[in-house]
Amino acid sequence: MNIFKEDVLDFRLNFKVIKKKRSGFFNFQTYNEETTILNNVRGTIQSNTLTAILGASGSGKTTLLAALSQRIRDGVLSGEILLNGEVMDRRKMTRISGFLAQSDVILDGITVREHFYFMIEFKLPNLLSREKKLLIKNSLVKFGLNENTKLKHLSSGEMRRLSLATELLTKPKILFVDECTSGLDSFSALSVINTLRELAITNQKSQSRIVLMSIHQPTSEIFHLFTNIILMAAGRIIFHGTVKEVADLFNSMNLFCPSQYNPCEFYVNSVADPRKCTKIVNFIASKDKCEYDDIHDNQSSSLSSETNLEDDKDYDKLSWLRQCQMISYRSILNFCRSPKQYLIELFILILFSIVIMSVYFDISFESASNVQDIKGYLIILSTEILYTFTYAVFTLIYIDLPLLRKETGNRLYSLSAYYFSLVVLMIPRVIFETILYTAIIYFATDVGRDITTFFNIVFAITLSGVCAMAYGFFLSGLFESFFIATELSGIVDLILILVSGMYMNVKHVPLLKYISFFFYANESIAIIFWTKVNTIKCHPNPEIQCFSNGTEVLENLGYGTTQFDLYMDYFYQFILTIILHIFAFIGIKRNVTRSGFY
Numbered sequence: 001m002n003i004f005k006e007d008v009l010d011f012r013l014n015f016k017v018i019k020k021k022r023s024g025f026f027n028f029q030t031y032n033e034e035t036t037i038l039n040n041v042r043g044t045i046q047s048n049t050l051t052a053i054l055g056a057s058g059s060g061k062t063t064l065l066a067a068l069s070q071r072i073r074d075g076v077l078s079g080e081i082l083l084n085g086e087v088m089d090r091r092k093m094t095r096i097s098g099f100l101a102q103s104d105v106i107l108d109g110i111t112v113r114e115h116f117y118f119m120i121e122f123k124l125p126n127l128l129s130r131e132k133k134l135l136i137k138n139s140l141v142k143f144g145l146n147e148n149t150k151l152k153h154l155s156s157g158e159m160r161r162l163s164l165a166t167e168l169l170t171k172p173k174i175l176f177v178d179e180c181t182s183g184l185d186s187f188s189a190l191s192v193i194n195t196l197r198e199l200a201i202t203n204q205k206s207q208s209r210i211v212l213m214s215i216h217q218p219t220s221e222i223f224h225l226f227t228n229i230i231l232m233a234a235g236r237i238i239f240h241g242t243v244k245e246v247a248d249l250f251n252s253m254n255l256f257c258p259s260q261y262n263p264c265e266f267y268v269n270s271v272a273d274p275r276k277c278t279k280i281v282n283f284i285a286s287k288d289k290c291e292y293d294d295i296h297d298n299q300s301s302s303l304s305s306e307t308n309l310e311d312d313k314d315y316d317k318l319s320w321l322r323q324c325q326m327i328s329y330r331s332i333l334n335f336c337r338s339p340k341q342y343l344i345e346l347f348i349l350i351l352f353s354i355v356i357m358s359v360y361f362d363i364s365f366e367s368a369s370n371v372q373d374i375k376g377y378l379i380i381l382s383t384e385i386l387y388t389f390t391y392a393v394f395t396l397i398y399i400d401l402p403l404l405r406k407e408t409g410n411r412l413y414s415l416s417a418y419y420f421s422l423v424v425l426m427i428p429r430v431i432f433e434t435i436l437y438t439a440i441i442y443f444a445t446d447v448g449r450d451i452t453t454f455f456n457i458v459f460a461i462t463l464s465g466v467c468a469m470a471y472g473f474f475l476s477g478l479f480e481s482f483f484i485a486t487e488l489s490g491i492v493d494l495i496l497i498l499v500s501g502m503y504m505n506v507k508h509v510p511l512l513k514y515i516s517f518f519f520y521a522n523e524s525i526a527i528i529f530w531t532k533v534n535t536i537k538c539h540p541n542p543e544i545q546c547f548s549n550g551t552e553v554l555e556n557l558g559y560g561t562t563q564f565d566l567y568m569d570y571f572y573q574f575i576l577t578i579i580l581h582i583f584a585f586i587g588i589k590r591n592v593t594r595s596g597f598y
Ligand SMILES: Nc1ncnc2c1ncn2[C@@H]1O[C@H](COP(=O)(O)OP(=O)(O)OP(=O)(O)O)[C@@H](O)[C@H]1O
Pocket: 017, 035, 037, 055, 056, 057, 058, 059, 060, 061, 062, 063, 064, 074, 075, 216
């Protein structure tokens, strides 16, 4: 007999998505199309029970879990969720609940121990160091995990156990589990469900929790571990009660589960059949089995799905700087453990520089006939590497997006800390690659072997590289879809190239050139290089344009000719970098917060 009062989760929810559609001639007219995904779903779930949501694919199981756990975003959620009578908004719900998603989103280069270390640092920063160590040790033992295994080498079952252990670090009052047996063999699946049952059903009040899970085709053995089930069809709850009650209901309707048949499959197939489902709904209505109608019928309120991630400052979390430190440390560790991808990128960059170097290897500075070659050489010196920086960042953001959604959504750290850490981490890469790439090209050719000019050029390319990186962030914030962003980036790149002075004299684009970091790179490198050239021999052929010195070349290109122009380039580029970062952050934040984090 239970001597303590159970936690009770009451809910009544509707969830619909509104999509803009186009119609009419040339698709000019737009209208909103509403799709109801959860249709007045209501129920009561108690702690000390293991409740499974069952239903055919597309019946709304994941959406119900995501809505109840307040981790859904891209739609309109209305109704209410109460825990022991207290309204659960998104902030409260994410604080007291854990969500074990169908697919694991993790940084897979680090080891199990390191993963625990970071999760504890993010989730429980106030624990003492020895408590953290003990917690890691206990979690490893309890969930049978090897501390030194890299996450990418974990089996599916181990990964599920790791995710579960991670969710349990904060001892959540409610645990939502979505399809946790997908991809597991029957033995591993049984072991996971057994663990969930142990977590749900206990005699100790302090350890009691609500466990609500969705599951696909559980075996009979697993089915008998559930105490309660929710049967769903077409976004509605058809039945909610104990395992015994569902059997009684079907029996009293003369719907008998054949022997040797998995009861779960029988129930799911029955509610998936529209005729049988209607019969069951009518039967339940006639028996007045719907015991939820008295729950706060007149208190319906709207559950905003627009809550801002950065809004809530009152939860225990790491200080902003410590968040940055942890995010950076984790990224560096992950990078060091899986450097292959980066080494390939570096190898390609070196190949590029060798190709460019071999083309320009023997250009010398003897006469005006080479001026054209040198102009091209200076342009190529910066352009290729700037593209590399832009697209390195651009792809990185899209790769990180699911992790970012999950971790910022679960309040592990703030998006600004992630963004800042990434920007800071990318700067050494920009400096290192610029030095490497420029050194290979610059010192191999005959046009300059002056060390001061080299470092000045490296400095100019680095500044433009940092701006190119900001542009990469900006592009990734424009669209949530990688495909659309990639397609669009080609057009934006083209505009930036066209106004950079490569194909058109910048005098013809007096204002537009300022939006292009390619322009800043070209102009600053040109100023650094050509202002040092005091004399150029004219070619004997009068048809070849003659420049008597570097300043004339700069004037011909439409570029500035003084050190002041160079410093102004640096200044304007700095402003452009800041502006791009501001827009990039707004865009990325919108992309991160637009979708749910489950
Ligand atoms: N954001 C959305 N926009 C449009 N439709 C959606 C959205 N989210 C869910 N749906 C639709 O709602 C229905 C329920 O989806 P849900 O993922 O909850 O089903 P499920 O029962 O968990 O399915 P499965 O067992 O296959 O995972 C599906 O038809 C799905 O396409």
